[in-house]
Amino acid sequence: MVKHTEDISFSLDNGSGVPVYRQIINQIENAVVSGRMATGNRLPTIRSLAVNLKINPNTIAKAYNELEIRGVVQTQVGSGTYIADKRPEVADARQKKLREAAERFLQEAGELGAEKDEIIKLMEDI
Amino acid sequence: MVKHTEDISFSLDNGSGVPVYRQIINQIENAVVSGRMATGNRLPTIRSLAVNLKINPNTIAKAYNELEIRGVVQTQVGSGTYIADKRPEVADARQKKLREAAERFLQEAGELGAEKDEIIKLMEDI
Amino acid sequence: MVKHTEDISFSLDNGSGVPVYRQIINQIENAVVSGRMATGNRLPTIRSLAVNLKINPNTIAKAYNELEIRGVVQTQVGSGTYIADKRPEVADARQKKLREAAERFLQEAGELGAEKDEIIKLMEDI
Amino acid sequence: MVKHTEDISFSLDNGSGVPVYRQIINQIENAVVSGRMATGNRLPTIRSLAVNLKINPNTIAKAYNELEIRGVVQTQVGSGTYIADKRPEVADARQKKLREAAERFLQEAGELGAEKDEIIKLMEDI
DNA sequence: GTGGTCTAGACCACA
DNA sequence: GTGGTCTAGACCACG
Numbered sequence: 001m002v003k004h005t006e007d008i009s010f011s012l013d014n015g016s017g018v019p020v021y022r023q024i025i026n027q028i029e030n031a032v033v034s035g036r037m038a039t040g041n042r043l044p045t046i047r048s049l050a051v052n053l054k055i056n057p058n059t060i061a062k063a064y065n066e067l068e069i070r071g072v073v074q075t076q077v078g079s080g081t082y083i084a085d086k087r088p089e090v091a092d093a094r095q096k097k098l099r100e101a102a103e104r105f106l107q108e109a110g111e112l113g114a115e116k117d118e119i120i121k122l123m124e125d126i
Numbered sequence: 127m128v129k130h131t132e133d134i135s136f137s138l139d140n141g142s143g144v145p146v147y148r149q150i151i152n153q154i155e156n157a158v159v160s161g162r163m164a165t166g167n168r169l170p171t172i173r174s175l176a177v178n179l180k181i182n183p184n185t186i187a188k189a190y191n192e193l194e195i196r197g198v199v200q201t202q203v204g205s206g207t208y209i210a211d212k213r214p215e216v217a218d219a220r221q222k223k224l225r226e227a228a229e230r231f232l233q234e235a236g237e238l239g240a241e242k243d244e245i246i247k248l249m250e251d252i
Numbered sequence: 253m254v255k256h257t258e259d260i261s262f263s264l265d266n267g268s269g270v271p272v273y274r275q276i277i278n279q280i281e282n283a284v285v286s287g288r289m290a291t292g293n294r295l296p297t298i299r300s301l302a303v304n305l306k307i308n309p310n311t312i313a314k315a316y317n318e319l320e321i322r323g324v325v326q327t328q329v330g331s332g333t334y335i336a337d338k339r340p341e342v343a344d345a346r347q348k349k350l351r352e353a354a355e356r357f358l359q360e361a362g363e364l365g366a367e368k369d370e371i372i373k374l375m376e377d378i
Numbered sequence: 379m380v381k382h383t384e385d386i387s388f389s390l391d392n393g394s395g396v397p398v399y400r401q402i403i404n405q406i407e408n409a410v411v412s413g414r415m416a417t418g419n420r421l422p423t424i425r426s427l428a429v430n431l432k433i434n435p436n437t438i439a440k441a442y443n444e445l446e447i448r449g450v451v452q453t454q455v456g457s458g459t460y461i462a463d464k465r466p467e468v469a470d471a472r473q474k475k476l477r478e479a480a481e482r483f484l485q486e487a488g489e490l491g492a493e494k495d496e497i498i499k500l501m502e503d504i
Numbered sequence: 505g506t507g508g509t510c511t512a513g514a515c516c517a518c519a
Numbered sequence: 520g521t522g523g524t525c526t527a528g529a530c531c532a533c534g
Binding site for chain 3: 389391394395396397400404405408409411412413414472475476477479480481482483484485486487489490491492494496497498500501502504
């Protein structure tokens, strides 16, 4: 039985320099490794997402296509795009991605001269 | 335009999608708003930095040029590129940049399903 | 970003010492402050202008880029470059630029020993 | 008998894009064709002018050198640099330069949407 | 086809 | 040796 959930939302940042299609890829991968999207869940259609995010359908198609190449999703022609079978690394992947995100942030915080105290205080405040 | 310190180091991430010249701009701005680079400090020469970072001098020139247009640095042809006169917003800018970096990180951590506890624990560990 | 007029023409002077990209910037700014180009008007594409002016596309890209950093234009990759939202100073800017141009001319005319009479006569003749 | 007048003053504009050495050349040529500097008049020494204008002596040397190549000045080693013998074209040259300066100005004024009336009024006001 | 990024390399203005 | 300008050309993101 194929589930039809579409409970994923995207937030794009146009000024960050990160290509839009990669932001989409990242957010889908994050949803997968965090367990919010699981095997068999359906992704939004290219068209609906294009309308939602106000971007060109080609951009989303490119993201889905790359995710398919990586084995994260599978496309069923005429039906939609689905999260692929769980692969073993998923559990590790979340930790890895979380740690990488933390390191990117700490790198930048370090450049801004923030010490551990200030950073943790900031985390607690927000 | 007096001091000649060059105590800034750069770290580039080629796979992040953020253009190299923008990474350089960000890191220089971070150094300025954090106080590590102050008015009159000299930046590394375009050519020396190009050798250091193993990138094309034009890429660095582009970064320095944008910083000049934005009023962050001043160039003296034949002499070098220097941090421009401190403008009043500098003090606020650090807080703003730090908060933005934190928000970007928390956004991504949220996508990965991390709660505040896990995040703070991670911060303390690294 | 609605209108698609491209009613701006450029005239470059190679021997003047003023960099080509700066001449382009000046002429676009002049068109904006004089009202010939208004918010939303599209600039010529980089490539078409490069062909027209017989210069390298990068030179035009550099001009457009600086105009974007200064907030004069906005770019939509895949679509074109457009005059940005009108900012309040525009009205004053025309007078300022006109007066500066006049002062540069009178400075040079003075060096050439021309008096007001001769200058005004010249203006009427041309 | 060689005259030793040094009654020429310079005004440099660093932001104009025109190289400093060319600004110097122009202003000396203007002084010559306008009759303010005549055959045999001595130019300021490179060193004194460098101090006055706060620029590098090499820049002035380059200007004087180019003027010598063009036959506008002559250098007497150990004595100084002097305006060369008047050549026939000088009388015409002033008109030509004046007209060119006027045309550059009118070009820019035209870009700013100024009509003859406004321009003449501006000339009269300043 | 639109603009953006990056490389490579030539030549110039200035100290 | 410093930065600035310009050319040429490759490849990318986006529509």
